[in-house]
Amino acid sequence: MMTKSFGKSDVNELVSSLSWLEEDGSSQDGDESPEMRGRNGLTLASRMHSCTELGSEDMEEEEEEEDDDDIGPNGENAPKRRGPKKKKMTKARQERFRARRIKANARERSRMHGLNDALDNLRRVMPCYSKTQKLSKIETLRLARNYIWALSEVLESGQSPESHGFVEMLCKGLSQPTSNLVAGCLQLGSSPMMLNKLEEKCGPGLAAVTGQAHTLSFPSPGLPSPPYGSLEASHLLQIKGFKGPAYDNPSSTECSSGTPPYDGPLTPPLSISGNFPLKQEPSPHDSDRNFSSHVGHHAQYLSSHHYASAGSLTGHQGHPLFQPPRFELPLDVAFDSFAPSHLVPSQMGSI
DNA sequence: TAGGCCATCTGGTCCT
DNA sequence: AGGACCAGATGGCCTA
Numbered sequence: 557m558m559t560k561s562f563g564k565s566d567v568n569e570l571v572s573s574l575s576w577l578e579e580d581g582s583s584q585d586g587d588e589s590p591e592m593r594g595r596n597g598l599t600l601a602s603r604m605h606s607c608t609e610l611g612s613e614d615m616e617e618e619e620e621e622e623d624d625d626d627i628g629p630n631g632e633n634a635p636k637r638r639g640p641k642k643k644k645m646t647k648a649r650q651e652r653f654r655a656r657r658i659k660a661n662a663r664e665r666s667r668m669h670g671l672n673d674a675l676d677n678l679r680r681v682m683p684c685y686s687k688t689q690k691l692s693k694i695e696t697l698r699l700a701r702n703y704i705w706a707l708s709e710v711l712e713s714g715q716s717p718e719s720h721g722f723v724e725m726l727c728k729g730l731s732q733p734t735s736n737l738v739a740g741c742l743q744l745g746s747s748p749m750m751l752n753k754l755e756e757k758c759g760p761g762l763a764a765v766t767g768q769a770h771t772l773s774f775p776s777p778g779l780p781s782p783p784y785g786s787l788e789a790s791h792l793l794q795i796k797g798f799k800g801p802a803y804d805n806p807s808s809t810e811c812s813s814g815t816p817p818y819d820g821p822l823t824p825p826l827s828i829s830g831n832f833p834l835k836q837e838p839s840p841h842d843s844d845r846n847f848s849s850h851v852g853h854h855a856q857y858l859s860s861h862h863y864a865s866a867g868s869l870t871g872h873q874g875h876p877l878f879q880p881p882r883f884e885l886p887l888d889v890a891f892d893s894f895a896p897s898h899l900v901p902s903q904m905g906s907i
Numbered sequence: 908t909a910g911g912c913c914a915t916c917t918g919g920t921c922c923t
Numbered sequence: 924a925g926g927a928c929c930a931g932a933t934g935g936c937c938t939a
Contacts, residue, residue: 656924656925657916657917657918659925659926660916660917660918660925660926660927661915661916661917663926663927664915664916664917664927664928665914665915665916667927667928668914668915669914672913672914692911692912692913693912693913694912908939909938909939910937910938910939911936911937911938911939912935912936912937912938913934913935913936913937914933914934914935914936915932915933915934915935916931916932916933917930917931917932917933918929918930918931919928919929919930919931920927920928920929921926921927921928921929922925922926922927922928923924923925923926923927
């Protein structure tokens with residue numbers, strides 16, 4: 557017979573742990589979406605459900621099991637079970653267990669929110685960022701990895717950040733829509749003005765390299781946007797010469813999510829430390845369709861840094877060396893109108 | 908309607 | 924004992 561009373565500390569713990577009831581109901585974040593509220597409403601139901609479950613049947617079963625422990629199938633005394641003896645699930649223990657579980661759930665929620673915040677921060681420094689059309693988690697991680705790899709290549713081999721190879725590196729292992737997006741953003745980022753600056757900084761040698769980039773560059777800023785979120789299958793970009801397994805190897809396995817599997821380790825030829833640009837907070841001018849041309853500017857910074865071309869580009873507060881231009885873009889534009897000619901599906905055949 | 912993505916709950920494991 | 928982390932399960936939302 558359990559005689560431990562339900563102490564004051566237990567009550568306090570339970571009360572504090574139940575604060576989620578208020579928090580969830582009153583939207584502690586302020587910007588909670590209706591979907592979120594709906595979800596919380598549902599989880600509330602499931603919580604209540606699991607509470608009642610634990611409080612009735614489970615506990616009774618456990619106590620019955622406990623009682624039968626020492627009695628064999630024929631009624632004789634069976635050998636004692638080894639290991640720590642299971643404690644009885646008394647009412648007080650059950651309450652504490654429940655309170656602990658609720659606290660653990662809250663911690664887990666906040667942990668996942670922190671993880672998602674970190675992912676959001678990562679999305680913001682990716683070459684293509686949109687508040688409304690977020691990259692999925694897995695695509696964000698893949699693109700981040702590719703981005704580091706590609707920028708490292710820029711440093712190692714002097715490859716132009718506007719080159720075809722750079723786009724290929726960025727898109728390696730990404731799903732086709734994400735590849736389209738990245739390629740589209742890069743076109744916007746490689747404005748003639750920026751390329752000119754790059755040439756100024758790095759000299760005619762780089763100008764020769766970026767000659768290819770000029771053929772890729774977007775005719776003028778202010779023209780159509782990439783069809784972010786409104787891609788049609790016929791507009792999907794297929795990257796020519798792409799060596800990703802899922803694109804040119806029909807036998808390669810595809811993951812269930814529809815995104816191509818990543819083909820083994822990409823080892824970035826990273827030989828620098830601490831040279832990556834400082835993180836920039838998104839400008840307050842960011843609109844839903846602002847595509848910051850991080851790639852070009854990160855790479856531009858890296859190039860100028862790497863090749864020791866001193867001198868300031870801008871006096872930007874966030875970072876002294878580069879200041880990404882931002883483009884206001886319309887929504888409903890077909891990708892074909894600005895896709896680089898060598899990346900247009902019609903010239904590629906099917907893959 | 909199926910599939911992808913996501914948030915949440917939950918139990919297990921490890922560590923302090 | 925309790926917290927952090929992880930992975931599986933579940934159910935909702937969205938889109939093709």
